[in-house]
Amino acid sequence: MSINLYKSKINHHRFIGRYIFTALLFMCCSLFYSSAHAESCWISGGNLSFGTVNAQGSSTVSTDITVNCNSNWSQPIAYKMCLVVDSIDPAGQDPRSMISYDTYPAPLLNYNLYYDVAKTRKVPSTSNQSTAQCQSFQVSSNSGNPTTLIKMYGQVLSGQNVSAGYYKTNNMSLKLLYASRYGTEFPTDLEALASQNSANNYLLVNANYENSCxxxxxxxxxxxxxxxxxxxxxxxxxxxxxxxxxxxxxxxxxxxxxxxxxxxxxxxxxxxxxxxxxxxxxxxxxxxxxxxxxxxxxxxxxxxxxxxxxxxxxxxxxxxxxxxxxxx
The missing domain is CATH 2.60.40.1090 (Fimbrial-type adhesion domain)
Structure with a gap:
């Protein structure tokens, strides 16, 4: 019986060991998930409408891209984020283009996107993201999913004589590159641009080229x-x-x-x-x-x-x- 009792203790000890190991593994996984979840951001889609335009171009219009980022339950997070835009259909970066299907062959109407109302900083595509403008976002601890805005400006270029009609983009991709740190010290622009963290959505751009001389x-x-x-x-x-x-x-x-x-x-x-x-x-x-x-x-x-x-x-x-x- 003493032998049997000894074996029973060994088996019981092994069971506890396995239980403790499993619990520790679960806790590690839980902590890893919480950290990754706390550092994620996502963006809303956008709509940039130029309204009615003509050969003199357009006034400067703007749209706000909404960004949400997770908070951590116990400490603040400092985010650095950089927005780029890829014009896929129609393709192009400088200038970008809208297309009209009201006439054939389909004409293009050119415009540009900017970070500032003075139109000194153009919004680049992913292929030229090193020129992107970045901004900081401080998130307090245990604050849910707070929101910040990235404002973007646009203008139809003057001097274009195209067919009257409705012009739009078919496929434009918003891409937010971002990096984060716990605390209040922000990552650098270079860290955000080199980060593998990104959030994506779509942007619609449209205009009506008026039938007037x-x-x-x-x-x-x-x-x-x-x-x-x-x-x-x-x-x-x-x-x-x-x-x-x-x-x-x-x-x-x-x-x-x-x-x-x-x-x-x-x-x-x-x-x-x-x-x-x-x-x-x-x-x-x-x-x-x-x-x-x-x-x-x-x-x-x-x-x-x-x-x-x-x-x-x-x-x-x-x-x-x-x-x-x-x-x-």
Whole structure:
């Protein structure tokens, strides 16, 4: 019996050993899980809408990307996080593009994303993440899943003449790279950018390119300074339009505010006049008839001016104002 009793104690001791080992293993796993869980972050999706835009581009718009991070039950956590955006469909980084399926072939509308309202820091893609801007987020102990915001700005680039319609992105990926430390000392930007920790979601960007034409500019025609007009003087200006691709448009010029019938004239402060003419071509053979609509294939329209030889009745500055009318 003593032998049997001794064996029973050995078996009982082994059972306790296994139990203690199992409990310790369970505790280690639990602690590991809690640590990993406390240092995780996730982000919301975003929507950046430019509204109605045209060839002059857009105003600067913004959106907030919401970030949540776990807290630890007993100590604070310092996070460093860096946001990058991958434009997958349509592809591109600088500039990025939206696409419209309202016409064929599908046109692209270019824009850029920025970290700041002054538009000095562009948001890069993952392939160029070393230029990303990072920010810090301090999480108190036992505070649940607190929230912080990352603001992002966008602007449609000016000078684009594309088809009118609805433009959007099909696939854009938000990626948050982050690192963390227990306590109040933040990781460096480099640590966050090199970290394997990341959170992902999607961003939708859209705009409506309006079906409207604009007169962007009309430069002055300055004939300079003369003592007398014994020979003709020539000079030119430019009318710059911005119309969506496929839009039919026409341009007309009136005869000015000093005209005598159809004769365009400049006037000085003494009430003296100088005759002049406006032409459509450099050889000055095709007149711009007053209040007559003309069609052009180019949205940069030259205007050629000429002052014929004539007497100058009084000194002073001679000027006239021509009204440009765009019909579409």
């Amino acid at each position: 604009l007169i962007v500019s009309a430069t002055d025609i300055d004939f300079g300074t003369v003592d007398r007009l014994t020979a003709p003087r020539y000079q030119s200006g430019t009318i710059q339009l911005a119309c969506p691709t496929g839009t039919n448009w026409k341009v007309s010029l009136d005869n000015g505010i000093n005209a005598s019938g159809t004769q365009r004239r400049m006037k000085n402060a003494q009430g003296s006049y100088l005759d002049y003419a406006l032409y459509q071509d450099a050889s000055r053979s095709i007149l711009w008839q007053g209040n007559t609509q003309y069609s052009f294939s180019n949205q940069t329209i030259p205007v050629y001016g000429a002052i014929p030889a004539q007497d100058i009745n009084s000194v002073g500055q001679y000027s006239d104002t021509i009204t440009v009318t765009l019909t579409y």
